[in-house]
Amino acid sequence: MTAAPSxxxxxxAGTRVFFCTQGCRVNQYETEALRAWAASLGWEEVDAAAAxxxxxxxxxxxxxxxxxxxxxxxxxxxEARPGIxxxxxxxxxxxxxxxRDCLTVEVLPQAAKRQLLALARTQIPRRPRHRTRAxxxxxxxxNTRCTYCIIPITRGPAQSRPPQEILAEVEVLCRxxxxxxxxxxxxxxxxxxxxxxxxxxxxxxxxxxATRYAGQTRLRLGSLDPxxxxxxxxxxxxxxxxxxxxxxxxxxxxxxxxxxxxxRSHYHPDTILRFVESLAAVWxxxxxxxxxxxxxxxxxxxxxxxxxxxxxxLPLTYAxxxxxxxxxxxxxxxxxxxxxxxxxxxxxxxxxxxxxxxQRRVWAAMQGRTxxxxxxxxxxxxxxxxxxxxLTHPMPAGxxxxxxxxxxxxxxxxVRPTVExxx
Numbered sequence: 146m147t148a149a150p151s152x153x154x155x156x157x158a159g160t161r162v163f164f165c166t167q168g169c170r171v172n173q174y175e176t177e178a179l180r181a182w183a184a185s186l187g188w189e190e191v192d193a194a195a196a197x198x199x200x201x202x203x204x205x206x207x208x209x210x211x212x213x214x215x216x217x218x219x220x221x222x223x224e225a226r227p228g229i230x231x232x233x234x235x236x237x238x239x240x241x242x243x244x245r246d247c248l249t250v251e252v253l254p255q256a257a258k259r260q261l262l263a264l265a266r267t268q269i270p271r272r273p274r275h276r277t278r279a280x281x282x283x284x285x286x287x288n289t290r291c292t293y294c295i296i297p298i299t300r301g302p303a304q305s306r307p308p309q310e311i312l313a314e315v316e317v318l319c320r321x322x323x324x325x326x327x328x329x330x331x332x333x334x335x336x337x338x339x340x341x342x343x344x345x346x347x348x349x350x351x352x353x354x355a356t357r358y359a360g361q362t363r364l365r366l367g368s369l370d371p372x373x374x375x376x377x378x379x380x381x382x383x384x385x386x387x388x389x390x391x392x393x394x395x396x397x398x399x400x401x402x403x404x405x406x407x408x409r410s411h412y413h414p415d416t417i418l419r420f421v422e423s424l425a426a427v428w429x430x431x432x433x434x435x436x437x438x439x440x441x442x443x444x445x446x447x448x449x450x451x452x453x454x455x456x457x458x459l460p461l462t463y464a465x466x467x468x469x470x471x472x473x474x475x476x477x478x479x480x481x482x483x484x485x486x487x488x489x490x491x492x493x494x495x496x497x498x499x500x501x502x503x504q505r506r507v508w509a510a511m512q513g514r515t516x517x518x519x520x521x522x523x524x525x526x527x528x529x530x531x532x533x534x535x536l537t538h539p540m541p542a543g544x545x546x547x548x549x550x551x552x553x554x555x556x557x558x559x560v561r562p563t564v565e566x567x568x
Contacts, residue, residue: 152232152251156199158187162198165218168205170234170329170367174282175258176203177273178265185268194225201253205235206299208470209227219248224251231406234258236299240473255300259285263398263524266310272321277521277543278365279323283311283346284330288506289370291397292408292476293438293469296331303335308346315350325527326354329367344375344381349389355386363517363529363545365389368436371396371412374420383427389529391432392424399455400448403441406480414455421459428509432462432530437496440489443482449492456499460507462532464500466493508532511550519545519561525557532558553562 162183166176179201180190191197205211215237222229234253238244245252253261273279286303287296287435311328318326328350330336336343347366354362364387371394382388398404399414424431436454456464468489471478484492516528523539526546535557540546548560 146174147361147457149359152253153186156186156188156230156249160186160188161191161196161198162188162329163191163194163200163222165200165202165222167211167214167218167235169286169331170327171282171331172203172205173276174280174329175262177280178262179258180274181205181268182261182265184264190274194229195205197226199230199232200226200277202231202235204231204233204235206236206240206500208230208294208467209472210470212241218249218346219250220286236296239299240295248479261443266314272318272323276517277323277519278325278327278527279318280327280329280393281311281411282306282316282330282331283328283367284336286331286335288335288454289332289411290408292406292480293472295472295475298307298474300331303332303337306338306396307338307347308341310457311346312350312353316353316357319354319362322544323362324543325363325365327365327367332370333367334370334373344377347385349379351385351387362521363387363389364562365391365531366393368393368395370394372412372415379420379423379427382424389432389531390428390430390436391529393434393438393494396435397438398441398444398452400444400451400529403444403452404446406440406443407441407477414451430514430530431460432528432532433460434463434465434531435459436465436467437512438467438469439493439496440484440486442469442477442480442484451497453499455497459503461503462502462507463501464496466496466500468493505553512553512557514550515563516548516550516560517545518562520546528560534560537561 164176164180166172179206183190191462202218204215217327219231224233231250233244233250239255284303284305286300288303290297295510298486303518315326333343336346350363354364369392393415397407397409401413404410517533518528520524520526520540520542523542524536526534528534533556540562547563549563550558551561
């Protein structure tokens, strides 16, 4: 194994390390890879900062709130373990070069982290330490240049992993009995490698999993750009057997004029409506989520209402709604017409409440249906539609169980396993 790059070179075998992860699934995947790399150095991972010599924070900078959370995290680590060495990697150091001095931490830049990830990928991927579901990163960076987004600054242009490397990693996880694997990326839209696009890759991975690990492992897709919802997407999903009936869309707004100011004129909301309507022929029951930004600069009441009206036309099961957050270095941070922060929060809350009403209606239609639940604990898990589930009685955690939906709660489905607990 190649020597660990600075700032880790001085930490010997036996170092007790504590990992913290903020943000997206790609960060979760990268932290799992860093865990494999740390184990190869003979370090011992611990579950509490109070027992650690070193803390590694894989940070997020997508919102101002994420940066505040990072500062709180650093303070909490120092309170739990005075004298602990803290290394921050991920997007935050790239977004704010002053972070090293402001927080008195050491920093691992993204370029150096990529070197570590390349080393880690030479190791056999391990089943996630505290998670039933695994993430496989297929791509990094983004070429879209949305006016509000700091990711191109912190992660750079799009870079894609070779399909065969992804297939090999997925297969190892399947062999280890991981019941669910998510193909995740900073932007699935920009996955491209040697003539293989995202939907080609999905078809390849699905074919391998469905052929060799049917009933043992299922696949979930990461967030999709609406422009990806084309004829090829429909044809691919119609043929897939291992892919979960669930889509998460990076919508951001349903107002074409707001999308234009966001730098996202490459799709129209009507395209999403048509695709989702046609999807019912492939998936009679499916989960649908979306990302939305509330209170983008200059957003009028009519433009915001367009997003609310659009949401009411979709069979949404959840939504990630974010009040707009100014990010340094982005175009949108200098746009006129800033919406007051209380109004941003009001709009976000209004959409969340709207989606909760839609969710209840969609979930009610699942009463009496059979679902496949991946068990995160003995009594909780996720259905293939991504709906959170609670079991009527415990089952062994870590696997997948068939269950019947017997009741609908405010935030989960109540399900009864079809096989009684042998204990």
